[in-house]
Amino acid sequence: MSGTINIGDVETYLLALQDRICGEVEDVDTRARFHEDAWERRQGGGGISRALERGAVFEKAGVNFSHVHGDRLPPSASISRPEVAGRSFQAIGVSAVIHPENPFVPTSHMNVRFFVAEKPGAEPVWWFGGGFDLTPCYGFEEDARHWHSVAHTACVEFGEDVYPKFKQWCDDYFFIRHRGEARGIGGLFFDDLNDWGFARCFEFMRSVGDHYMPAYRPIVERRKDTTYSDQQKDFQLYRRGRYVEFNLVYDRGTLFGLQSDGRVESILMSLPPRVQWQYNRKEEPGSDEARLVEEFLTPRDWLE
Amino acid sequence: MSGTINIGDVETYLLALQDRICGEVEDVDTRARFHEDAWERRQGGGGISRALERGAVFEKAGVNFSHVHGDRLPPSASISRPEVAGRSFQAIGVSAVIHPENPFVPTSHMNVRFFVAEKPGAEPVWWFGGGFDLTPCYGFEEDARHWHSVAHTACVEFGEDVYPKFKQWCDDYFFIRHRGEARGIGGLFFDDLNDWGFARCFEFMRSVGDHYMPAYRPIVERRKDTTYSDQQKDFQLYRRGRYVEFNLVYDRGTLFGLQSDGRVESILMSLPPRVQWQYNRKEEPGSDEARLVEEFLTPRDWLE
Numbered sequence: 379m380s381g382t383i384n385i386g387d388v389e390t391y392l393l394a395l396q397d398r399i400c401g402e403v404e405d406v407d408t409r410a411r412f413h414e415d416a417w418e419r420r421q422g423g424g425g426i427s428r429a430l431e432r433g434a435v436f437e438k439a440g441v442n443f444s445h446v447h448g449d450r451l452p453p454s455a456s457i458s459r460p461e462v463a464g465r466s467f468q469a470i471g472v473s474a475v476i477h478p479e480n481p482f483v484p485t486s487h488m489n490v491r492f493f494v495a496e497k498p499g500a501e502p503v504w505w506f507g508g509g510f511d512l513t514p515c516y517g518f519e520e521d522a523r524h525w526h527s528v529a530h531t532a533c534v535e536f537g538e539d540v541y542p543k544f545k546q547w548c549d550d551y552f553f554i555r556h557r558g559e560a561r562g563i564g565g566l567f568f569d570d571l572n573d574w575g576f577a578r579c580f581e582f583m584r585s586v587g588d589h590y591m592p593a594y595r596p597i598v599e600r601r602k603d604t605t606y607s608d609q610q611k612d613f614q615l616y617r618r619g620r621y622v623e624f625n626l627v628y629d630r631g632t633l634f635g636l637q638s639d640g641r642v643e644s645i646l647m648s649l650p651p652r653v654q655w656q657y658n659r660k661e662e663p664g665s666d667e668a669r670l671v672e673e674f675l676t677p678r679d680w681l682e
Numbered sequence: 683m684s685g686t687i688n689i690g691d692v693e694t695y696l697l698a699l700q701d702r703i704c705g706e707v708e709d710v711d712t713r714a715r716f717h718e719d720a721w722e723r724r725q726g727g728g729g730i731s732r733a734l735e736r737g738a739v740f741e742k743a744g745v746n747f748s749h750v751h752g753d754r755l756p757p758s759a760s761i762s763r764p765e766v767a768g769r770s771f772q773a774i775g776v777s778a779v780i781h782p783e784n785p786f787v788p789t790s791h792m793n794v795r796f797f798v799a800e801k802p803g804a805e806p807v808w809w810f811g812g813g814f815d816l817t818p819c820y821g822f823e824e825d826a827r828h829w830h831s832v833a834h835t836a837c838v839e840f841g842e843d844v845y846p847k848f849k850q851w852c853d854d855y856f857f858i859r860h861r862g863e864a865r866g867i868g869g870l871f872f873d874d875l876n877d878w879g880f881a882r883c884f885e886f887m888r889s890v891g892d893h894y895m896p897a898y899r900p901i902v903e904r905r906k907d908t909t910y911s912d913q914q915k916d917f918q919l920y921r922r923g924r925y926v927e928f929n930l931v932y933d934r935g936t937l938f939g940l941q942s943d944g945r946v947e948s949i950l951m952s953l954p955p956r957v958q959w960q961y962n963r964k965e966e967p968g969s970d971e972a973r974l975v976e977e978f979l980t981p982r983d984w985l986e
Contacts (some may be wrong), residue, residue: 415962429961439963556940619953626930627940634862636931649923649959656745656955657733658719658947 383576385468388492389445392472395490395587396443398473402591403441404510406598409434412441417641422447423468427644431651434600437479440647445470451495454636458570462503465495471508472587473631475648479639481588481614482601484514484521484562485621487648488590489631490583504576506583507569509544510590511552512597513562515617516610516666517674519525519550521597522563526680528593529566532585536574540582544568549677554624559623560675565593598642616659618650625649685878687808688922690738692796693749695884696776697730699794699891705779706895707745710848711895713738716745721945726751727772731948733914735955739906740781744951756942762874766807769799775812776891777935779952780898785918786905788818788825788866789925791952792894793935794887808880810887811873813848814894815856816901817866819921820914820970821978825901826867830984832897834868838888840878844886848872853981856930863980865928868898898982917971920963922954929953 400412410433418424425444429669430436446469453463478485490508503594512525526545533541548567553560566586571579625632625648635645704716714737722728729748735741750773757767782789794812816829830849837845851869857864867899870890875883929936929952939949965972 396755413961431961438959554823556946615956622926622957623930623950625928627937635932642860643962646927647961651958651960652919653926653957653959654955655742655950655953655957657717657735657742657951 383494383502385470385492388470388580391580391584391587392443392470392490396426396428396441399441399472399488399591400430401474402595403430403436403439406595406602407433407435410436412439415643417644419446419639419641421449421639425641425644427641427647429647435478435480435481435483435598437477438651439474440478440644441472441474442647443472444641444644446640452634453495455493455634459495459503459505462495463502465497467493467495469493473648474590477618477650478598478602480602480604481606481610482516482518482604483598485618485650486510486512486590486594488587490587492580492583492658499502504572505569506571506579507566508586509548509565509585510593511562511565511567511588513617513621514596514674515593515614515670517563517670518601521600522674522680524596525563525565525593525630528589530681532544532566532589532593533582536578536582536585541566547623552624554620554628556627557620557623559620559671560677561620563674563680564677612654614655615652615654617670618653619655621650622653685789687798687806688939689774689796689798692774692884692887695891696747696774696794697886700730700732700745700776702888703745703776703792703895704798706899707740707743707780710899710906711737711739713963714740716743719947722950723750723943723945725753725943728865729945729948731945731951733951737783739782739784739787739902739921741781742951742955743778743780744948745776745778746948746951747776748948750944755797756938759797759938763799763807763809766799769807771799773797778894781922781954782902782906784906784908785910785914786820786822786908787902788816788905789922789954790814790816790894790898794891794893796884796887807876809874809876810883811875811885812890813852813869813871814890814897815852815866815869815871816898817921817925818978819918819974821974825904826978826984828900829867829869829897832893834985836870836897837886840882840886840889841934845870856928858924858932860931861924861927863924863975864981865924867978868981916958919956919958920960921974922957923959925954926957976979 410430412428412430415427423446428441451467474488488510494504496502530541542565545638548564551567714734716732716734719731727750732745734743755771775795792814798808800806834845848870852868855871
């Protein structure tokens with residue numbers, strides 16, 4: 379049940395999604411504006427990167443659109459279809475990573491993408507992937523429940539099993555093995571999605587893209603004016619080190635990009651603006667800082 | 683020409699080397715003192731980690747001794763002897779990474795290590811590895827020439843071809859592929875060294891270990907009191923991002939450690955204390971910041 383694929387429609391949606399996310403971020407920030415760079419990839423295709431830095435609410439936000447094509451799909455691009463490696467391909471997607479200034483506002487990440495792999499005389503093989511996930515440095519149950527309930531809403535009309543499956547996949551994927559900690563409180567992660575036919579899969583990708591800001595913005599609005607101490611900011615910079623560790627050691631998208639001559643500045647836009655590592659830091663038992671790992675960065679059911 | 687190996691002698695040397703380096707660092711810093719943690723590895727062996735943070739001269743210094751053993755040597759541990767993978771092994775070494783406060787003082791790294799891989803009924807296979815390399819964020823020809831001339835001195839009595847070979851290996855190893863930049867100005871890197879017999883190879887390892895502080899300390903003393911602006915500190919934090927990128931994406935020792943249940947806090951002690959990433963930062967043409975990459979982070983002969 380492949381259906382007729384239409385990359386033009388996907389592209390139209392993704393460009394509008396990039397605009398919408400940037401518009402909402404600027405709207406919340408009030409002060410900073412995105413700077414845009416259009417770029418071309420020597421091997422084919424290109425993208426539009428938008429970055430905002432040193433805002434009133436957001437220390438850094440990157441929202442990237444890219445549409446690249448190539449002669450040979452690298453094996454790492456598809457988990458479940460190794461047989462398509464080596465085909466010519468197109469990959470199109472939007473990703474957003476937002477690092478707030480206030481340590482009480484969580485970092486968020488969203489990505490939606492579409493791949494088509496072709497070879498002469500064969501049906502094109504295509505799939506969607508994406509998701510969104512949240513990384514607090516101070517945990518709030520209210521925020522986690524809101525985030526996951528919007529994630530659930532994004533999935534529910536596609537079947538009752540969809541949210542639990544993609545929530546689990548997110549928990550499994552965003553796990554920092556060497557720390558034995560989740561990167562954040564999760565959300566949704568999916569890949570290699572094509573078994574509902576093109577139109578329905580595209581609808582699902584849109585639902586994920588469309589629900590990102592409704593999941594994130596109310597949390598930002600609720601926390602952005604919380605006063606915080608230097609110690610709390612310090613903890614945020616320390617926790618951002620975990621984000622860097624995950625993205626540079628484990629994230630398939632980042633490593634694939636770096637190893638395949640992607641545009642480095644766009645790929646690494648996901649890294650936090652300011653970060654610190656402290657040797658063998660331990661949190662005060664029972665403190666908010668200690669509760670983060672114990673209560674929030676251990677995967678749990680947030681819809682109970 | 684295997685010679686009789688003596689791990690006890692190597693251990694004695696390495697523990698004394700750790701003491702000496704820490705002593706010199708404290709001597710230069712005057713204010714901060716190392717904090718020591720002894721640790722054990724569940725799978726066998728352990729180590730002594732020493733960290734100094736927020737000193738007057740050094741923002742962070744980590745000097746680690748470890749002596750670990752295991753049932754099965756991972757294939758990544760030996761480049762040129764894949765056949766020893768799976769043997770029982772011992773690995774013993776000292777590594778030091780020093781991140782100064784002042785942006786005019788370069789970051790330095792030193793590592794010396796010894797491996798033995800054994801199996802019943804076969805001769806033990808052993809080798810030495812190590813080296814030292816320097817990462818300035820403002821380049822000074824005088825410092826680079828001094829660093830490399832001490833590196834040359836460390837090697838010269840072992841043959842005229844030794845310095846050029848291990849200098850080249852260092853340039854090749856500490857290269858940040860996705861940036862097309864060297865991590866620093868290099869120095870020495872060697873691995874799988876055993877063809878001079880145990881006694882002579884051990885002598886060479888000692889020569890490398892012994893020449894690290896004579897290579898580094900005069901540069902620290904010369905630059906540590908240079909006044910600097912916020913912009914220059916900012917550039918240092920930005921350049922430290924490159925250090926993180928290399929260590930987490932490419933460094934075999936770091937990745938091997940993280941993937942083999944090493945002690946995370948000791949492995950990641952190499953990461954800089956404070957770091958920043960800025961999107962698509964460009965340096966003013968002709969500035970000291972632009973000259974760093976053009977004139978110093980492109981491998982060249984520093985002994986001319």
